[in-house]
Every structure is written in C-alpha cells, then in structure tokens.
Amino acid sequence: MTRSARRPRRMVQVAGAGAAALLALSACSSSSGSPKTAESAAAPSPKPSGTVTVFAAASLKESFTTLGKQFEKEHPGTKVSFNFGGSDTLAASITGGAPADVFAAASPKTMAIVSDKRDTTAAPVTFARNQLEIATLPGNPDKVSSLKDLTGSGLKVVLCDKTVPCGAAAQKALAASGLKLTPVSYEQDVKSALTKVELKEADAAVVYRTDVKAAGDKVRGVEFPESAEAVNDYPIAPLKDAPNPETAKAFIALVTSAEGRKVLAEAGFLQP
Structure with missing residues (x-):
C-alpha cells in the first residue's frame, strides 16, 4: 500500500520537471530569436541619394x-x-x-x-x-472653332507625327469625326508642334491642353468635342x-x- 501510494506522486514530480524544462527551452528559443526579427523589421530603407x-x-x-x-x-x-x-x-x-x-x-x-x-x-x-486641344495664333484670327475648321483651304496646320502619342490621338479624333487633314508638317513631339504656332510658322496645331496652358498668351486654345474620343493615359x-x-x-x-x-x-x- 505504501509503495503503490508513493509511485504516482514521484511520476507527477518527474513529469512536472520535464514540463518546466520544456517551457524554459521554449522561452530561451523565443528570446534568442526575437531580437533578430525586430532588428530586421526595424531596418530602414536606403535613403534617396x-x-x-x-x-x-x-x-x-x-x-x-x-x-x-x-x-x-x-x-x-x-x-x-x-x-x-x-x-x-x-x-x-x-x-x-x-x-x-x-x-x-x-x-x-x-x-x-x-x-x-x-x-x-x-x-x-x-x-x-491628357486631352487634346487646338492651339491657334493669339486672338484666334482665323476664327477656328472646331476640328472641321482646320480642314479649310489656306490654313497652315501642324500635327504631331503619327508615331508619337499626341499624333496618334489626333488621328483618332479625326477618324471619330470622319475628317481628313493634311498638315503642312508632322512634328516629332508636341512641343515642336506648338512652337510652330508660337513662332507664327503655322496657323494652328493639334496639341495637348496642358501644352496650351503652359504656353500662356502665346497661343489661344480651342476645345473640340472629338478630343473626348482620344484621351491618353x-x-x-x-x-x-x-x-x-x-x-x-x-x-x-x-x-x-x-x-x-x-x-x-x-x-x-x-x-x-
């Protein structure tokens, strides 16, 4: 009776010691791993330079x-x-x-x-x-009010080259309105097309509204509804x-x- 009564108590004590040891090992493992994790998480990104x-x-x-x-x-x-x-x-x-x-x-x-x-x-x-707009000479002396007006005889119009986004957009707008336009020149970028009007080497150009705004009083901007069909992302x-x-x-x-x-x-x- 005495021996059988003591055995369970001893087994409980051994089991308790084992559990304590496992907990201690787990705590050590957690504490040793956490500083590295915190350090890597807190590592700052390289500053722009x-x-x-x-x-x-x-x-x-x-x-x-x-x-x-x-x-x-x-x-x-x-x-x-x-x-x-x-x-x-x-x-x-x-x-x-x-x-x-x-x-x-x-x-x-x-x-x-x-x-x-x-x-x-x-x-x-x-x-x-960005959306297209017509840039005319200051004061709009040729009374341009639509994309169709650019097809009138005697008007010198400049477009961006068809391979350039502003030129591709202009072609899309013309197609949407069923119009054909033969410009006096195709320019390699939108600024070159706008400059032709600023220097009075052309009467009008189809450019972006942002370029018309940037030019200030050097040109007059004319909006046209077909531009909604050719908005560039x-x-x-x-x-x-x-x-x-x-x-x-x-x-x-x-x-x-x-x-x-x-x-x-x-x-x-x-x-x-």
Missing part, C-alpha cells in the same frame, strides 16, 4: 520640372536629371541601352515598347491622363539596370502621390 535620370514625354516638361525641384528639396543631396522628348524616341533609346532610371510615357502603347522587352522592373502605373515605371533604383522608386512615389497629382492637375492633366 545621388542622381536619378528620368526619361519623360515632352508634354510633362513643366509639371515634372516642378516635381523634380520638389523632390530635390525633400531629399537633400539628390538630383533629378530629365530627358524630355517624343515617347517613341525615348522608348527606342531605352531599349537601345541608354542609361535611365525611370520612364514616363504619354501612352500605354509607347510604354509597351519598353515593358514588352522586360526592360521595366515593375508593372507600369497610370499616373495622369500616362504610365510610369522603373527601369531594369537602373543606375539608381532606390531613388527611382522614391521619385515615382512622389509622382503618384496626392502631392504629385496636385501638381499635375494644376498643369491641366486629368486624374488617372
């Missing part, structure tokens, strides 16, 4: 220049270097190996020239949209083999932020 090179559509010149200055102010020690031009020309340069960190195009089609070749490291994001993406990938991400974050969209809206861009 150095020069970030941005290839951007010509129509983004004013708004991106403003955003570039803002970025440099927010991140002392950084510099934003821009290459503005026709989106198709910029895309060809990128796929040809030109060193750049970011590409902002005036249409998904021109962005696809780069992304289809896997020259981007993330999916392009649409950050703005503007995508942006970081590039493969970017010399400064971390700063590229930070610049794209600014462009797509509420702060960036405010600057774009003030320039006349539509929300994405």
